[in-house]
Amino acid sequence: MSRGGKEQPRGMSRRELLRAVGAAGAGFALGAGGTALSTGTLAARPRREIRDGARDQRVPFYGVHQAGIATPQQEHLHFAAFDLTTKSLEDVRELMRAWTEAGARMCAGEPAGEENTSPFMPPEDTGEALGLRPARLTLTFGFGPTLFEKAGEDRFGIKDSRPEALVEIPPMPGDALEEDSCGGDLGVQACADDPQVAFHAVRNLARIARGTAVMRWSQLGFGRTASTSREQSTPRNLMGFKDGTANIKAEDEELMRRYVWVARGDGPAWMENGTYLVARRIRMFIEVWDRVPLTEQERSIGRHKYSGAPIGAEHEFDPVDLEARDENGDPLIPENSHVRLARENEEQRILRRGYSFTDGMDRERGQLDAGLFFICFQRDPRRQFIPLQRRLARNDLLNEYIRHTGSAIFACPPGAHRGGYVGQILLEGA
């Protein structure tokens, strides 16, 4: 089947045919391996192209890093935070062992446990993902500050292993946090290209945790609001703007090392090759936003809505020129625009991996409770997310249209090797 397309079936354009070949999974492999199609070819495709062919694909669960961080971002999220109900460290170990085992199975497209041979026992898998494909499921586990210390108590005798970088996110100007959507001893990020696959994974982890941990909060996300790979085009968030144009791409290994992965010497050894996850539930007042004139929307963001280009430029990836001025000498990209504030300090770069959400109606306001479930990964939140967000929370023109209602931070340990489990070095007291 050459690009010349002599063999193409009637009614199928060459472009469709190429797409089809890619879609069948023959053309490229995701995960640790490389890609067989050139980046150029893929970049030209419409946004959701990769997803279409991705349902058959598995992302390796085991590895140096946990999956779901450098993995090209999937389209669906089910995030859950859990609180431990046990006082025994051995129970926590047992939970992480069981979650690792079930997680590896589910990411391979298998049921969460071995098939139950007794019809008089509950099934070892809840069943709603039977027959579905792996859909690039990844599970990323993290430890919250309260795992190490809660109300002054060293609950599991691992307080001394707490990384200094695992700080509570300090209060930010304008925060409207609801305690029910904050914190958690353990965090699980399930991402997949099929929402039922992501839901199934979290549900089964919750089932397995029974007696040891209870779910504290959970969040569904539909539609990614960032791209984490050069293979992906930039999606739009619920403000209708392209989001994540300047995001770190996983292919930039130097940037990943510098800004995302914890290095030897950064803190305790158990976090080497791990990273810190910060989640913020950001409600958008979309009904208000929808009544704002286009120019004002663009001035708030600092980019043009349709092209995604910086104000005054033409193309999405044109450089952001913070010095550019209009004929009156005013900055083209306004002083407190999101883009300008976000860029003020190059050392605060983060890997964004957020999702749009809607949780039905906010009955008090008679509006959709919708927005952005922001997730980012970084090497040290004290030097990245926290100062960055503090600056945004103070000045960002967008603040008029958004409100942070949830917040959490988790230390995501490195990946497990086959036979081991996630968090093993921490929990077995290296």
Add this chain to the structure above:
Amino acid sequence: MSRGGKEQPRGMSRRELLRAVGAAGAGFALGAGGTALSTGTLAARPRREIRDGARDQRVPFYGVHQAGIATPQQEHLHFAAFDLTTKSLEDVRELMRAWTEAGARMCAGEPAGEENTSPFMPPEDTGEALGLRPARLTLTFGFGPTLFEKAGEDRFGIKDSRPEALVEIPPMPGDALEEDSCGGDLGVQACADDPQVAFHAVRNLARIARGTAVMRWSQLGFGRTASTSREQSTPRNLMGFKDGTANIKAEDEELMRRYVWVARGDGPAWMENGTYLVARRIRMFIEVWDRVPLTEQERSIGRHKYSGAPIGAEHEFDPVDLEARDENGDPLIPENSHVRLARENEEQRILRRGYSFTDGMDRERGQLDAGLFFICFQRDPRRQFIPLQRRLARNDLLNEYIRHTGSAIFACPPGAHRGGYVGQILLEGA
């Protein structure tokens, strides 16, 4: 490209290649037209196969019937109920005109309105679906009983046009309805194979309705729990069981005429070729269900979990033999099993078109608030859904694991023709 597969690229099996060709949309057309691939070929495919190729596809908005009923069920739902805030029938007409026009545009993959030429005005589309494909978006509009009469008042002077079949769903045993999730003057079912496309459609309809109607409740659904076409395999609901095996398929035109479409003489002329939509938000206590032994789960449903076959049979589509008995003379399919009760009266058949949902945590119980957003279409709810549900609500073994928390009914008028609008015959007082 013959089935012999001589031209297939290296590493691509014949099956993958066939899939790929189908996936590119070259092989079959959905919507009013027929299908080019045989039903047999498609039935053998894994569940989500059709969806993969479906993102480029448009479902015609205009037609004899509204779309989203006989349309092969899409994977994602955003349902919204609205209450009118106006007292003017002309405003209602204007709203349905505007919704029809914007709806037809969005279903064609276009923005909700003409591009706004003034940068000093809010954009005519919220923008988050720019660059996304139509994804088989359908919009199905319905009129609730309160449009005709509310608290005894003939609000818009159309009380006499109310069909007798448009009754309020009577209270059912075990109902735990929350008023916030019930009713509505207008209902909109948005279905698509991309959740952001469905969300975008409802959001823009809400924006357009501003000043005339406000959203009363909304519900996201992920993962269909029925198949409405012989081309689709049977999905699993959150109980892990195949759902909708015996559903009416849109290809069965005789069944559609008999059970779904309103015929001349059934009631007022404005409903001819329309249908009645009943929605029920059914919370599932999945944590309880997950602890129930397999045999008990199967006895509650009346089917085997993995195969979907009726108890005692082998294959999903094996006939349900309600007379079959085991060696002790007990019925193989238990007396109060869901399947037996649902089948007791052949005249109560309905077209099911429901979705799995989760709305995060039920904090009171510390459990996932998840279940089935049940939607069905029928010619007369008085003879179909209502007696059927009354029987189920009284006796169904499943009742231990479910609770109905929301309920609504809407009369869905026939489709509009180009230049007209949905509900025109009713609203212009034929």
